[in-house]
Structure formats: C-alpha cells, structure tokens
Amino acid sequence: MYDIIAYEEASCIEEAIKLLVANPNATLISGGSDVLIKLHEGRMHDAHLISIHGIKELSGVSMLEDGTIVIGSGTSFSKISKHPIVQQFIPVLGEAVDMVGGPQIRNIGTIGGNICNGVTSADSASTLFAFNARLEIQGPDGVRTVLIKEFYKGPGKVDLQHEEILTAIFITPDNYRGYGGHYIKYAMRNAMDIATLGCVALCKVKGIHQIEDFRLALGVAAPVPMRCTETERLIKGEFFTEELIEKVGKTALKEVNPRTSWRASKDFRLQLVEELSKRAFRQAFKNAGGEQ
Amino acid sequence: MQLKKITFKINSKEITIEVDVRESLLDVLRNKLHMTGVKKGCSVGECGACTVLIDNVAFDTCIYLAVWADGKEIRTIEGEAKEGKLSKVQQSFLDEAAVQCGFCTPGFVMSTTEMLESGKVFSKEQIKKELSGHMCRCTGYHNIMLAAEKALQPANKHGSECHGKCHK
Ligand SMILES: Cc1cc2nc3c(=O)[nH]c(=O)nc-3n(C[C@H](O)[C@H](O)[C@H](O)COP(=O)(O)OP(=O)(O)OC[C@H]3O[C@@H](n4cnc5c(N)ncnc54)[C@H](O)[C@@H]3O)c2cc1C
Ligand code: FES
Ligand code: FES
Numbered sequence: 001m002y003d004i005i006a007y008e009e010a011s012c013i014e015e016a017i018k019l020l021v022a023n024p025n026a027t028l029i030s031g032g033s034d035v036l037i038k039l040h041e042g043r044m045h046d047a048h049l050i051s052i053h054g055i056k057e058l059s060g061v062s063m064l065e066d067g068t069i070v071i072g073s074g075t076s077f078s079k080i081s082k083h084p085i086v087q088q089f090i091p092v093l094g095e096a097v098d099m100v101g102g103p104q105i106r107n108i109g110t111i112g113g114n115i116c117n118g119v120t121s122a123d124s125a126s127t128l129f130a131f132n133a134r135l136e137i138q139g140p141d142g143v144r145t146v147l148i149k150e151f152y153k154g155p156g157k158v159d160l161q162h163e164e165i166l167t168a169i170f171i172t173p174d175n176y177r178g179y180g181g182h183y184i185k186y187a188m189r190n191a192m193d194i195a196t197l198g199c200v201a202l203c204k205v206k207g208i209h210q211i212e213d214f215r216l217a218l219g220v221a222a223p224v225p226m227r228c229t230e231t232e233r234l235i236k237g238e239f240f241t242e243e244l245i246e247k248v249g250k251t252a253l254k255e256v257n258p259r260t261s262w263r264a265s266k267d268f269r270l271q272l273v274e275e276l277s278k279r280a281f282r283q284a285f286k287n288a289g290g291e292q
Numbered sequence: 293m294q295l296k297k298i299t300f301k302i303n304s305k306e307i308t309i310e311v312d313v314r315e316s317l318l319d320v321l322r323n324k325l326h327m328t329g330v331k332k333g334c335s336v337g338e339c340g341a342c343t344v345l346i347d348n349v350a351f352d353t354c355i356y357l358a359v360w361a362d363g364k365e366i367r368t369i370e371g372e373a374k375e376g377k378l379s380k381v382q383q384s385f386l387d388e389a390a391v392q393c394g395f396c397t398p399g400f401v402m403s404t405t406e407m408l409e410s411g412k413v414f415s416k417e418q419i420k421k422e423l424s425g426h427m428c429r430c431t432g433y434h435n436i437m438l439a440a441e442k443a444l445q446p447a448n449k450h451g452s453e454c455h456g457k458c459h460k
Contacts, residue, residue, distance in 0.1 A: 007294060007313035007359065029357075036316075036355045037336050053360055078349075102425025103403065104352040105337055191424030192338060 002039045006048040012055060013138055013167060019050045020163045021140055026050045028165065030058075030074055033101075033109040034117050058112070058167060061085050067173030073112025073166045077124075078103065080111060090171060092181030092200060096127045099185045102192050112166045115148070118156045118224070125152075125225040126200045127183055129217035131171045139164035152224035178204045179213070180288025182280045186272050188263070195220055196264045197272040201280035205290040209239050216248070216281070221256040221273050228255045228277070240285055240292060248281045249274035298362035302327075303371025311358040318342045318353035320361075321368060329369035329398045333427070340426030343399035344368045350403045352425070369398035372405065381405045381443040390439035392430035400426050404440045414444050 006026075010016035020026060026048040029035045038044040052058060058074030061083040069085060080086055081094035100106055100114070100123045114122045115135075125148070133148045140163050148169075151159045160166065183200040187193035198219030206212040214235040216228040231251040238244050258269035285292075299308040302325065311320050318335075321327040321344070330353060333341035337355045344353055345367040372379040378386065381404045391397050400423060407414060407422055414422065419440050428436060 001312065001314040001319065002316065002357075004314045007296075007357075009359070032357065033337060033355055036357075040336055051357070051360075053357075101337070102340065103422055104340060104343055104350050104425040107349050107351055108337075108355065191421070 002036060003042075003045050003047060004039070004049055005046045007051065008049070009051045009053075010055060013052075013057065013165060016050060016052050016055065016165055017138065017140055017163060020165070023048055023050065024162060028052055028116075030113045031076065031108040031110045033105055034113055052165065059110075063089075067177070069171040069176070071111060071169040071171075073116075073168060074110050075112075077106035077109050077111065077114075081106070090131065090176050090181075092183050092202070093124070093127045093131070096183040096185070096198075096200065097124050099123050099183070099195075105192075111169065115151070115169075116158055116160060116166055118152060118154075118158045120155065120222065120224050121195045121198065121220050122225070123185060123195060123198060123219070126198045126217040126219040127181070128169065128171075129225050129227050130181065130200050130202045130215045132175045134170040134172070135166055136168040136170065137164050138167045143167075145170070149227065155223045178288070179215075180205075180284050180286065180290075182283035182287060184276045184280050186276060194263070197221060197258075197269055197276060198225075199273070199276035199280045201277070201284035203281070203284040203288040203290065205285065205288045208289065208291045211235055211238050211240060211244075211285070211290075214281070216252060216277055218252075218256060218273065218277075221258050221269065223257075223259070226256070228252045230255055231277070235281075240290055245278050245282060249278040252277040296359050296362075298359060300361045300363060301365040303367060313357070313359055315358040316354050317344075317351075317356040317358045317361050317366075320358040321353060321366075327368045327370050331395055331398060333395070338427070339396070340399045340403070341396055343402045343426070345402055345406055348406065348409065350406045350425075367402070367405075369401055372401065379405065381408060381439075384443035385436075385439040388435045388439035388442060390431060390435040392428075396426055396428040396431075400428070400436055400440070404443055407440075408443055413446070416441065419444065 029049045029051050058072045060072045062070050077097040077100050081098040086094040111124050114124045128148050134145050136145050179202045181202045185195045186197045200217050202215040204213040214232050219225045256273050260266045294313045295310045297310050321330045331341035333339035335354045337352045342353045343350050346364050381401050
C-alpha cells in the first residue's frame, strides 16, 4: 500500500485549487507516474494527495481561432502523439513524447506532470522550449501565463506556488508555422530509459538553401532544459553548408553545462551535444523543405 | 484508514467494492478480487507484468490508484477465454510456445490484445515498440515476437488452422 494519509479527488480546476488552499501540505497527483514512484521508493511520506486525474477539462488538444495550439496539462503522452492537430502542425512534439518510457507509461503519464516535476531529462521539455511554449497557470487569484524558459528555476524547481495548477500549454502559430523539426533522444536503450541527452532542432527555410530561422533546445545539457541562443543567432540567415553544420555543433558546445552522473560522464554528454545538435539540425532543415 | 466505494466493470461484470485509498489497482485485483493472473513484478511501472486493459487501453496497474477505476471497464487475462475457448492472442502464445515460466505472459497478452483490437496493421518494428513496456526474464523474446506477429496477422492470409507450424 502506498504511504497515503489522505486522498481527495477534485472534479474541476476550481475545486482542486480550493483543496490546495485548504491543505498546505498536500501534493497534486495527475497521472501519478512520478508521485506514486516517489511514494513507493520512500522518497515521500504520509502523502496527502489531491487528485486531478479525472478532470476532463484538463485533458485534450485543440486549436484556437488564431491558430494557437492548446494542450491540456492532463493530456497523456499517447493522446498527444496520436492527436491529428499534433501530427499535422507540431509533429516533432508527438515524436518526442512518443519516446517516453513504454506504451503503458505513455498512457498514464501527462505532459503537465512531465514539466511540473522540473527535471531536465523530461522528454517533452526541450521541444516545448523550442516552440517558446507559454504555460497557463491558475491559482486562487486567477490565471497567469509564463514562458516555459522562465518556468524552470533549477533542478526540480519550477515557478509554481503551492496553490497553483498548470492548466494548459499554448503554442502560437508564429512559433510553429513553416518550421520543420527533429527530436533525438540518446539513451542506453531504446525503450524505458531516461534520456542521457535530448536534443531538438527547429528550422525555417528561405528558398531552399537559406536558414530563415533556427532553434536548438537541449535536455540534460544543463541543470534545466535550455535553448542554445548564441548558436541560433549565428545560424540564422546563413546558407546551409557542411561548414554550417560543424558550426552548430562547435558553438552549441560553448553554451552547455552538463554534469557527470551515474548515467554518463560530462565528457560523453559534451560529445553528444556536438553530434546530436548537428544531426538534429540536418534533419530539421530537410523536414522544413531545405535541400543540400 | 480512508475507504471509498467504487463501481466498475471487471471482465464484463459490474461490481461495487470498498477500496482503501492507499491501494493500487494491482493490489485490489489480486488481493480482493483474486485475479492472480495480474502479476506483481516491479511495482514501479517498469516490467509490464501487471498490465490490464482499462477502457480497452493498456495500463500498468501498479502505478494506478484503485480509486481511479471508478466507472471504468477493466479487462484482465481471466476474462479473455470465452466459454473455455482461448482468445486469438492466447492461442497464438500457446501455438508459438511463447511461454516459459509464464509470469510475463498475461501482460504481453493484454497489450497484444489492445493492438489486435485496434484493427491496425503493425510492422515487426512497431510490434517491438508496442511491447517495449514488458519484460520477460526467460523466453528471450523470440517466441513472444512470433506469437504477437501471428496474432496480428490478417486472418484471411494466415488462418488459425496453421497452429504455428509455419512462421511466414
Ligand atoms: C517506468 C517509467 C519510465 C519513465 N520514462 C520516462 C522517459 O523516458 N522520459 C520522461 O520524460 N519521463 C519518464 N518517466 C517519468 C514520468 O512518466 C513523467 O515525468 C510523467 O510525465 C509525469 O506525469 P504524471 O501526470 O504521471 O505526473 P504525477 O506523478 O501525477 O506528477 C508529477 C509532478 O507534477 C506535479 N503536477 C502534475 N500535474 C500538475 C499540474 N497540472 N499542475 C501542477 N503540478 C502538477 C505533481 O504534483 C508532481 O509533483 C518515466 C516514469 C516511469 C515510471
Ligand atoms: S509490476 Fe507493474 S509494471 Fe512491474
Ligand atoms: S516467460 Fe518467464 S518471465 Fe516471461
């Protein structure tokens, strides 16, 4: 049995917030694939859980009139990768979350839980960084939005007060229209393994040879997911060449700050940063309609 | 102790029971409903031995709170054989000798059943990916792959009379 001392189920967002306000020590649970593991491993005790598992309004993908894509925080990974809006407009996000765990984990784990736990290896995070995703957060005082890059405050720390709930993720059309993307997850094994490094590139092409816009985001290359803004600046406007690819890898290296962990050494991660950035760039350029 | 009354369908039969909020669905299925075909391997979502179908989608029941089952439809290995006749997937596992100790088998069967009922065609690579949430410590996976491939083959091309003697 899980070490749970109290369990409450919210039927809507407002109720969940009320419950959080009334219970300063409570923990939200959505899919539970992080919370229940923590409880099982004894990293959390006497949990007072507030479940948002069954809240329908938190689950689903839709598009606003202006083309903004809205992903409910409680949408499972498999619902995201199978959704037609994702497949048509932001396929790279679907590909990234399709690499989380195995199928049963993708059926239970949610994108909201994936970013709210604040880990740098979250497979959805780097792609959301590349899309400049905006997060909608609701609390007792109302709704606020924050850019994903400002949401991550440090390892395991996000910009979320105890009484607040991440409700949705927004991706505006200027951040996805015309872009081709590619996500690469490097892990020791293909399935059921946390990323040693995650790397996503987005590319917009002018004509067929020139880079109109370029974005590069990495997971596990620093304490939190990150964008390589300096690399992006140097590549923008350039013509695609083999030298340019080399430049992506070399410049990205100067921006990252990976750690040694039991999974991999810093040196190995640096090697991955250089190599995967190049590969992701090459493929994203192709996916955006570019030709070598 | 906090109890909650929930109602759900288990293998087509509706039941109402009181569960402890601390219980996983896995523990309720095994300890209270005696569905011991649902295996407890790792308890942390890594081995897939506890897989059942919830509203026809595969879930690890070890990381699924029992209270969440309220209103759901659950299928376990116990309900797959109908009137003494094995399901197509069970029969394929038998035909291909995809079982050694059998601990992982119910989980594999349930995931393969979800695939079969999706009506989609799966390549070998896709089958591997769809079964990647399961671990088996004895068969070496080869026969499991053959069984899944067999079960997922369109019936007209490869009828059930084959009994696994041909692997084409
Ligand atoms: C076997 C296994 C393999 C895994 N493999 C991967 C992998 O390859 N890649 C990967 O990225 N992850 C992986 N994970 C981690 C996990 O699946 C994800 O992080 C998952 O997305 C968490 O979502 P959840 O809804 O299950 O979270 P929960 O456990 O419910 O919650 C996680 C955290 O977020 C908070 N939270 C959840 N939703 C909200 C919300 N809407 N607002 C505010 N706070 C919220 C919770 O309070 C909790 O602190 C794996 C997990 C397991 C068990
Ligand atoms: S016992 Fe549930 S996945 Fe291993
Ligand atoms: S047959 Fe023994 S674990 Fe798979």
